[in-house]
Structures are given as structure tokens and as C-alpha cells.
Amino acid sequence: MKISEILDKNGRTPDKLISSLLEYQNSTLCNYLTEDDLREFAEETGIPLSRISSVASFYSLLSTESRGKYIIQVCYDVPCYVNNSVNIVEELEKNLGIKMGQTTEDELFTLEFSSCLGCCDKAPVMQIGENLYGNLTRDKIISILDSYRRKNNEQ
Amino acid sequence: MNSNELTRKMLTKNFGVINPESIDDYIREGGYSELEKAIKLDGKDIINEIKISDLKGRGGAAFPTGLKMEAVNQADGFPKYIICNADEGEPGNFKDRYLMENDPHQIIEGIIICAFASKINYGYFFIRGEYIKAAKIVENALEQARARGYLGDNILDSGFSFDIEIYTGAGAYVCGEEFSLLATLEGRSGRATYKPPFPTICGLYNKPTQINNVETFCNIPHILKLGGKEFKKIGTVSSTGTKLVCLSGNIRRPGLYEVELGTTIKDIIDELGMGVPRNRKIRMVQLGGASGPVIPESMLQIRLDSDEMRKHDMSFGSGAIIVMDDRIDILDILKRNIQFFHHESCGKCTPCREGLLQILILLDRFIDESAKESDLQLLEILIETISLTSICGLGQAAPTSVKKVLEYFREEFTDRIHTTASAVK
Ligand SMILES: Cc1cc2nc3c(=O)[nH]c(=O)nc-3n(C[C@H](O)[C@H](O)[C@H](O)COP(=O)(O)O)c2cc1C
Numbered sequence: 001m002k003i004s005e006i007l008d009k010n011g012r013t014p015d016k017l018i019s020s021l022l023e024y025q026n027s028t029l030c031n032y033l034t035e036d037d038l039r040e041f042a043e044e045t046g047i048p049l050s051r052i053s054s055v056a057s058f059y060s061l062l063s064t065e066s067r068g069k070y071i072i073q074v075c076y077d078v079p080c081y082v083n084n085s086v087n088i089v090e091e092l093e094k095n096l097g098i099k100m101g102q103t104t105e106d107e108l109f110t111l112e113f114s115s116c117l118g119c120c121d122k123a124p125v126m127q128i129g130e131n132l133y134g135n136l137t138r139d140k141i142i143s144i145l146d147s148y149r150r151k152n153n154e155q
Numbered sequence: 156m157n158s159n160e161l162t163r164k165m166l167t168k169n170f171g172v173i174n175p176e177s178i179d180d181y182i183r184e185g186g187y188s189e190l191e192k193a194i195k196l197d198g199k200d201i202i203n204e205i206k207i208s209d210l211k212g213r214g215g216a217a218f219p220t221g222l223k224m225e226a227v228n229q230a231d232g233f234p235k236y237i238i239c240n241a242d243e244g245e246p247g248n249f250k251d252r253y254l255m256e257n258d259p260h261q262i263i264e265g266i267i268i269c270a271f272a273s274k275i276n277y278g279y280f281f282i283r284g285e286y287i288k289a290a291k292i293v294e295n296a297l298e299q300a301r302a303r304g305y306l307g308d309n310i311l312d313s314g315f316s317f318d319i320e321i322y323t324g325a326g327a328y329v330c331g332e333e334f335s336l337l338a339t340l341e342g343r344s345g346r347a348t349y350k351p352p353f354p355t356i357c358g359l360y361n362k363p364t365q366i367n368n369v370e371t372f373c374n375i376p377h378i379l380k381l382g383g384k385e386f387k388k389i390g391t392v393s394s395t396g397t398k399l400v401c402l403s404g405n406i407r408r409p410g411l412y413e414v415e416l417g418t419t420i421k422d423i424i425d426e427l428g429m430g431v432p433r434n435r436k437i438r439m440v441q442l443g444g445a446s447g448p449v450i451p452e453s454m455l456q457i458r459l460d461s462d463e464m465r466k467h468d469m470s471f472g473s474g475a476i477i478v479m480d481d482r483i484d485i486l487d488i489l490k491r492n493i494q495f496f497h498h499e500s501c502g503k504c505t506p507c508r509e510g511l512l513q514i515l516i517l518l519d520r521f522i523d524e525s526a527k528e529s530d531l532q533l534l535e536i537l538i539e540t541i542s543l544t545s546i547c548g549l550g551q552a553a554p555t556s557v558k559k560v561l562e563y564f565r566e567e568f569t570d571r572i573h574t575t576a577s578a579v580k
């Protein structure tokens with residue numbers, strides 16, 4: 001969707017800015033907002049570019065750096081941490097061949113830490129896009145990643 | 156007490172009983188009948204009933220809800236707003252997500268009753284961006300409520316009009332703090348500001364605004380149903396009603412439980428959570444979440460009761476209980492806690508932004524046993540400074556766990572001070 005279309009739908013007032021930025025970002029291929037995108041938002045809404053940039057860099061769900069198609073967020077707060085989230089991160093890094101914060105070469109996955117995802121009763125937990133995965137084990141991770149690879153191949 | 160006697164289902168009574176997507180199910184279980192009654196009452200009488208119940212906010216700060224409602228009711232200014240704070244982000248908490256996903260109409264009924272009591276015509280349901288499923292369920296529930304005439308113009312032919320809009324956050328823990336939440340709603344980056352004035356007087360767009368936690372709103376219909384006096388009989392003198400408890404960490408049966416306030420932490424862990432797996436020993440328990448106090452096993456008899464907790468200079472916050480067994484390194488856990496706050500700090504004020512970083516540096520010194528005696532004093536001064544001089548609750552509460560470890564597990568620090576003796580070894 002184009003920026004102007006999203007703004008036509010949501011409105012151009014400041015209170016709609018964050019949700020429109022999110023909606024637009026999620027519709028892009030690489031899950032991020034470019035300088036040009038931010039400038040276009042500024043022109044379309046009349047909100048100063050500096051303010052839009054500050055919003056885009058403040059919120060963790062918004063990114064100004066290129067990311068993969070699927071963003072894997074691993075919870076790293078204490079309830080998950082004491083349930084071996086460290087091993088989960090290790091397994092993910094090994095399987096994907098990247099380190100935390102990086103994107104795979106084929107631009108399919110980005111690996112990120114996340115604050116508590118509100119599923120501590122299913123620790124350790126990770127989220128990929130809209131999907132939450134709990135009670136993670138090494139085996140589960142392998143099959144989850146494979147399912148995303150398959151899904152991508154089918155598309 | 157066994158687990159059946161410990162559970163007291165009030166806010167969770169519909170869980171698993173109703174389909175959260177169906178307003179008919181909610182109505183079948185008696186839902187919206189308190190709104191139907193309330194709408195014929197005088198707003199002041201509703202607020203009075205809440206005051207009598209002595210309900211205190213469930214978002215962490217335990218502010219008396221009736222007083223907050225009264226302040227908004229009496230404030231000059233038009234329009235007034237009401238906001239449901241569903242930004243749940245404190246590590247260890249998931250109760251608000253469960254409430255939204257299992258019984259959304261209960262929350263909505265509570266909000267409408269409060270709005271009616273103070274003649275508020277517009278509300279926001281502020282949900283954290285990560286809670287995608289919860290947001291969908293609430294959105295659906297709002298549409299259903301509108302279709303039935305519980306929301307919108309001239310609600311139930313009372314002449315009162317009110318609607319609620321969903322707003323989803325974009326991933327920032329600090330936005331759960333009232334002013335930061337308001338800044339986000341106004342489309343600015345969510346940085347906190349000094350209080351007072353409080354949002355009840357000067358909130359959204361500088362208008363009087365009532366902000367309450369999800370669980371707080373859920374209590375409203377129950378209070379009207381029972382009457383403030385009956386409600387007050389549940390719980391203890393200083394903490395009335397039930398409490399949703401999020402049990403997590405090293406525990407056999409993690410999950411959400413509803414108990415009467417006044418229940419001991421020990422009962423919750425042993426009876427509801429079935430204790431620690433593989434019969435390990437409990438090393439430490441953290442209450443409320445990352446910003447909450449920690450206690451040793453010897454203190455588990457403490458009850459969920461404001462007065463009792465205050466004697467130990469602590470509170471139970473939003474109701475999380477994080478159990479940690481004897482394999483943990485306490486300082487490592489403290490480091491995780493402080494890293495969380497350092498990452499989530501909005502960066503506006505120096506004590507929080509820089510002070511937390513300094514705590515991390517000091518913690519590392521103790522962890523690798525290169526700390527000096529003076530580092531301990533430095534740490535204590537830092538904790539005091541950050542708690543006293545930070546602008547908002549994030550910074551003020553961030554060092555709580557470190558402070559409590561210094562109180563209850565001091566040897567964790569003193570044993571790791573570098574001495575010439577240990578250097579020789
Ligand atoms: C950093 C920070 C984060 C907070 N996060 C939340 C939250 O996620 N949900 C919530 O209800 N209250 C949160 N609070 C407390 C709110 O500021 C406020 O006290 C609460 O929403 C009031 O509602 P209550 O009186 O019903 O508890 C937070 C406070 C601080 C300082």
C-alpha cells in the first residue's frame with residue numbers, strides 16, 4: 001500500500017501517525033522505514049520531519065534499518081531467562097547462521113531480542129510476526145524455522 | 156489450604172465458560188446487567204459505591220480508584236477522556252492479556268460505567284503493539300457492544316453517549332506510564348514529564364482524563380453487583396477484593412491465578428504452582444515484575460496485603476510472582492533486570508539514563524570479582540539517587556531489586572569484593 005492510501009484511510013492527524021507508520025512498515029518487503037518514507041510522511045501530514053524521525057527511532061516495533069521478511073523476537077526477560085532462553089538463542093543463531101541483531105543473507109529472517117512478550121507462563125517464548133511460540137525446545141525451533149522456510153518457498 | 160480453597164474466581168469466572176467473541180455468552184452469564192442498572196443511577200452514587208469498596212488500582216501503584224474517579228468527576232474541563240491502560244509490559248505480567256483474550260466485555264462494561272459516572276463521552280483502549288490477538292478480540296467486542304447499543308449515541312435510551320477507540324502502541328515499556336502513554340496517544344514519542352498536575356486534571360490534550368488498568372476496570376461491575384460494603388469484605392482491611400496473580404519462573408505450574416487478597420506468597424507457590432520442579436530449593440522470589448522487590452525463601456509467609464508489605468518497605472505491584480531456584484546467580488538476574496530498564500529508559504532524565512548504565516558497570520565488577528569496598532558504597536548512593544531524582548516511575552522503581560538484594564542477600568555483594576587475600580588465592 002502507498003503511504004498516501006494509508007493516510008487517507010487512517011487520517012493525517014498526529015494521533016494516527018504511529019499506527020500509520022507501523023501499518024506502512026509492515027507492508028514493505030524489508031520491514032523498515034527509509035529516509036524517503038519518513039520524508040513522504042512529513043509532506044503528507046504536515047508534521048515536522050524531525051518529530052517523525054524521533055517517533056520512528058523511539059519505538060521498538062518501528063525500524064529504520066533494513067530487516068528480513070520474518071522477524072524473530074526472542075524474549076530475554078527473567079521468567080524466560082531462568083527457563084533457558086539462552087539455549088534458545090544459541091539454537092537460533094546456529095540454525096540461521098547469524099548472530100543476534102543480524103539478518104540472514106537471503107533476507108528471510110532477522111533475529112532480535114525482545115522484552116517480555118506477556119507469555120511468561122509458557123517460557124521460553126519467541127514471536128515471529130503475529131505468531132507466538134512458547135515452551136520452546138531445540139527440536140521445536142528447528143521445526144518452526146523449517147515451516148517458515150517452506151512457507152516462503154511455496155509463495 | 157489446598158488449591159481449590161485458594162482460588163477465588165470473580166474476574167476470571169467466565170474464563171473457559173464463555174466464548175470471548177460472543178457478546179451473547181457474556182450477557183447470558185449476567186453481563187451488562189450492571190451497566191443497565193448503573194445508567195439509571197446518579198454518577199455520584201456510583202463513585203460513592205466504588206469509594207466504599209476501597210478498590211485500589213491494579214496497575215501497580217495501588218491508588219484508590221474511587222478517589223481518582225471523584226477527581227475526574229469534579230474537574231473542570233470539557234471534553235473529558237477515559238483510558239484503559241492495556242500496555243502491559245512489565246516482565247512477568249500477562250494478566251491483562253488473559254483478561255482481554257478471555258472476557259473482553261467485562262472490561263468494556265467497567266469502562267462504560269466509569270464513563271457514565273463522570274459524563275465522559277470518549278475513551279481509548281490502549282493496547283501494547285505486541286498483543287495482536289488481544290487487540291483483535293477487543294476490537295470485535297467493541298463492535299458487538301456498539302451494535303447492541305451499549306456504546307455509541309444515546310446508550311440504552313439514557314441520553315448518554317460514549318464510544319471507545321482502540322489504540323495500539325508500538326513497543327515501548329515506558330508508555331505504560333501515564334504521561335508517556337498520553338504523549339503516544341497524541342502522536343509524540345512517549346517521553347514522561349513531571350507530575351503534578353495529574354492526568355485527572357490535565358490529561359489527554361490537557362483535559363481531565365481517567366486512566367486505569369484493565370484489571371481495575373474489571374472490578375467495577377462486580378462492585379456494583381455486590382455493593383461496596385460486601386466487596387470490601389473480600390480480602391483484607393488494606394487490600395480489598397481479589398487479585399490476579401501471574402506465576403512464572405522456575406515453577407511446576409506457571410499460569411494465571413485469581414486469589415483473595417491476603418493470601419500468602421507461599422500458598423500461591425506451593426499449592427497453586429505446585430512448587431519448584433525437581434524438588435529444587437527456592438533461592439529468590441521477585442514480586443510485581445522487574446521493578447519489584449525480591450525476597451528470600453524465609454519471607455514467603457508474607458501476604459498480598461499492602462499494609463503488611465509496607466512494613467518491609469515493599470508492595471506487590473501488579474501481581475507477578477517470579478520464582479527462581481537455587482541454580483540462579485542472583486547478580487546475573489539483577490543485571491538482566493537493570494538491562495531491561497536501561498534499554499527501556501526514554502532517555503529524558505540523567506539519573507535514569509546514565510545512572511542505570513553505571514549500575515550495570517558496577518554489577519559487572521562484582522560479577523567478575525574485581526569490585527572494591529568503595530564500589531559497594533557507590534552502588535548504594537547510585538540506587539538512592541536514581542530512585543529519588545528520576546522523573547518518572549520507570550527510573551524511580553528500576554533499582555528496587557538491587558536495593559532489596561543488598562538488604563536480604565548482602566553477602567552476594569560482600570563475598571565478591573576483591574581483597575588481597577582472594578587475589579593471592
Ligand atoms: C514505567 C511504567 C510502566 C507502567 N506500565 C503500566 C502498564 O503496562 N499497565 C498499567 O495498567 N499501568 C502501568 N503503569 C502504571 C500507570 O502509570 C498507572 O499508574 C496505572 O495505569 C493507573 O491505573 P490503576 O490506578 O488502575 O492501577 C506503569 C507505570 C510506570 C511508571
Ligand code: SF4
Nearest residue numbers: 501503504507547550
Ligand atoms: S525516569 Fe527514565 S523513563 Fe522516566 S523520564 Fe527519566 S529517563 Fe525517561
Ligand code: FES
Nearest residue numbers: 075080116117120
Ligand atoms: S519473560 Fe518472556 S514472555 Fe515474559
